[in-house]
Amino acid sequence: MSPADGGAAAAPGAADLGALTAELIAVPSVSGDEGALAARVAARLAAAPGETFRHGNNVVHRGPRRPGRPLVVLAGHLDTVPPQGNAAPRFADGRLYGRGASDMKSGLAVMLALAGGAGPAPPAEAARYDLAWVFYECEEVAFERNGLRRLWSELPWLAEAALAILLEPTDCAAELGCLGSLHAELTVRGRAAHSARPWLGENALYRALPLLARLAAVAPREVGVGGVTYRETLQVTTARCGGGRNVVPDAFTCNVNLRFAPTRGAEAAAAELRALAGADAEVAVVDVSPAAPPAAEHPLVAEFLARFALPRRAKQAWTDVAQFAARGVPALNFGPGVPETAHQADESVPLANLERARAVLRDFLWTAGGEGA
Amino acid sequence: MSPADGGAAAAPGAADLGALTAELIAVPSVSGDEGALAARVAARLAAAPGETFRHGNNVVHRGPRRPGRPLVVLAGHLDTVPPQGNAAPRFADGRLYGRGASDMKSGLAVMLALAGGAGPAPPAEAARYDLAWVFYECEEVAFERNGLRRLWSELPWLAEAALAILLEPTDCAAELGCLGSLHAELTVRGRAAHSARPWLGENALYRALPLLARLAAVAPREVGVGGVTYRETLQVTTARCGGGRNVVPDAFTCNVNLRFAPTRGAEAAAAELRALAGADAEVAVVDVSPAAPPAAEHPLVAEFLARFALPRRAKQAWTDVAQFAARGVPALNFGPGVPETAHQADESVPLANLERARAVLRDFLWTAGGEGA
Numbered sequence: 001m002s003p004a005d006g007g008a009a010a011a012p013g014a015a016d017l018g019a020l021t022a023e024l025i026a027v028p029s030v031s032g033d034e035g036a037l038a039a040r041v042a043a044r045l046a047a048a049p050g051e052t053f054r055h056g057n058n059v060v061h062r063g064p065r066r067p068g069r070p071l072v073v074l075a076g077h078l079d080t081v082p083p084q085g086n087a088a089p090r091f092a093d094g095r096l097y098g099r100g101a102s103d104m105k106s107g108l109a110v111m112l113a114l115a116g117g118a119g120p121a122p123p124a125e126a127a128r129y130d131l132a133w134v135f136y137e138c139e140e141v142a143f144e145r146n147g148l149r150r151l152w153s154e155l156p157w158l159a160e161a162a163l164a165i166l167l168e169p170t171d172c173a174a175e176l177g178c179l180g181s182l183h184a185e186l187t188v189r190g191r192a193a194h195s196a197r198p199w200l201g202e203n204a205l206y207r208a209l210p211l212l213a214r215l216a217a218v219a220p221r222e223v224g225v226g227g228v229t230y231r232e233t234l235q236v237t238t239a240r241c242g243g244g245r246n247v248v249p250d251a252f253t254c255n256v257n258l259r260f261a262p263t264r265g266a267e268a269a270a271a272e273l274r275a276l277a278g279a280d281a282e283v284a285v286v287d288v289s290p291a292a293p294p295a296a297e298h299p300l301v302a303e304f305l306a307r308f309a310l311p312r313r314a315k316q317a318w319t320d321v322a323q324f325a326a327r328g329v330p331a332l333n334f335g336p337g338v339p340e341t342a343h344q345a346d347e348s349v350p351l352a353n354l355e356r357a358r359a360v361l362r363d364f365l366w367t368a369g370g371e372g373a
Numbered sequence: 374m375s376p377a378d379g380g381a382a383a384a385p386g387a388a389d390l391g392a393l394t395a396e397l398i399a400v401p402s403v404s405g406d407e408g409a410l411a412a413r414v415a416a417r418l419a420a421a422p423g424e425t426f427r428h429g430n431n432v433v434h435r436g437p438r439r440p441g442r443p444l445v446v447l448a449g450h451l452d453t454v455p456p457q458g459n460a461a462p463r464f465a466d467g468r469l470y471g472r473g474a475s476d477m478k479s480g481l482a483v484m485l486a487l488a489g490g491a492g493p494a495p496p497a498e499a500a501r502y503d504l505a506w507v508f509y510e511c512e513e514v515a516f517e518r519n520g521l522r523r524l525w526s527e528l529p530w531l532a533e534a535a536l537a538i539l540l541e542p543t544d545c546a547a548e549l550g551c552l553g554s555l556h557a558e559l560t561v562r563g564r565a566a567h568s569a570r571p572w573l574g575e576n577a578l579y580r581a582l583p584l585l586a587r588l589a590a591v592a593p594r595e596v597g598v599g600g601v602t603y604r605e606t607l608q609v610t611t612a613r614c615g616g617g618r619n620v621v622p623d624a625f626t627c628n629v630n631l632r633f634a635p636t637r638g639a640e641a642a643a644a645e646l647r648a649l650a651g652a653d654a655e656v657a658v659v660d661v662s663p664a665a666p667p668a669a670e671h672p673l674v675a676e677f678l679a680r681f682a683l684p685r686r687a688k689q690a691w692t693d694v695a696q697f698a699a700r701g702v703p704a705l706n707f708g709p710g711v712p713e714t715a716h717q718a719d720e721s722v723p724l725a726n727l728e729r730a731r732a733v734l735r736d737f738l739w740t741a742g743g744e745g746a
Contacts, residue, residue, distance in 0.1 A: 194715070196606055203609065205612055206585075209582065216579040233571050237618045238615025238617070239578055239622075240612065241612050242612060244454075245556055245611055246554075249609075249611065249612075257568040340570075
């Protein structure tokens, strides 16, 4: 019996992965409040072979290191966006509903199962690669709070990985690279006046209308690279103006979110926005998350894509594959969650996806090519 | 020596009115926090002949009632908008600067001086009319908090007045009637989506742009009535949208302030706004303050206008003349403050205006026509 066969025989079935995902959903973990979930994950990993580290609300588990063996990292964030009446897990119609069902407690459940933190699992020392699991905090908020960020200095060996797989929701497709994301505040100035004497001022919102029309006219643009197609988008996402309801507003400020393909860097994205703003607005770049290239030619990524008949597409969002890519670690997104339901009130995951994601990863990590699914 | 001469001889000069205004500026009285100023005014009125009532932070002073004698009310609000680095009074270049210098602590100082609350003054029992002084709270905020509102039930004799003079800033002009003011919230709906997948949603701000263009195109309109000209205005004063900077906004909401002439009522103003909104927005009228007619034909108003060579114009704002007008009391605005500096960081009043305003009112109230200034 090969270790892979043994692992497969002893693995719990899809129903158990559903129960495990429901257990994780039932521990709320809105960004900044991941302590209870980190403790639950760490407790489960205590039963698994290997070492477990905790840094803040980041939990990292590592199997045995074997000289010369490439390291593969499985990574996922513990936090969710706030619940929308969907805090409690609920099974219906072959799906599991609840906050984080897709983004990404189903991915965390698969990670835990593969680590041996949820019943019998294939032994890490029988894997084709050295393995590490990274459960981290604060992915859904501003990049400076991102839990993975601090781990690069605390666990420098992470950057030596040969491959990282982010179990972000992809509906069991291989989603390559990621879009970059730039947030900028655009401010248009006017001059305040009493609203009964508007001719003494200049309405900043009215002055902003030509600029807003230009921004609204920017349609999504397809950018093909590495065999997949990204869609660049630009949206005004928040806006505010007004110092009082009797006052002609002297400033209009909006947040623009520009998602850009890995064919260009943050500077080029910022330059596009400044050109759109022209002389009409002050542009303050608030933060930038770089894009990550598809890395489809990298041998491990290529093997992953070749072995499994997975849909392959661009990651139409920003994910932490970009942090790995920035350190030279090829990375891809592959997880059971369904991206279209992420951050929605009806967030859910098909139960069949859980077992499918686990089977693909188990075969890839434990079984040499040709023996796989 | 006539009482009027005696009063004039004994009255403090313009410098004293400046000091009194500065004293009132130095007692902060932002809306909702008028207690200290109300106490100061009540203490000064304690030295004046007549009765003083206090209701909340409203202070009302009444001279002797004489059967058959018409009642004239002088009224002014105690509150100011919040300071903008101008809380402390400061004299420079023949002007007094500071929060409330124009709107309307200079008017309050003239009222106090005429009541005898700031040194010798013409005696109320020598006046041509019975006299009352109303110092009230919360004029600069939503109408439901307006201090004058509650006085109609607590002091019903106020509505028996033959004339009310509001010492709002008019730069010593007679400003007749007032504009009505309607505030409405307009909401345009969209559909939320992740900002990297905007084609799954509909940006509410973008949907609002045609409506905003229509609103911005509404220019001030002149409306002549009663020998003066009002300018109707419509302005979007505040706006907001966005539930998160990664989210295509599902709603855009703005406040529209419509100032309308006394030739039409609130219903007609609301109907105009609804027609502008059409099917693009939900319209919720938040509050309405009715307009007041010029009342230039009323005998006491006509006498006031005829006796003094005052500039005469429409009140291009809403004031509490509307509350008097709604109860059948003709009312006009006449005060030393300068409307253009009201609510501005450089709010100020020319010191010469203080004595001018007092002289006009003293002559009108104490001296029969022909003997006046």
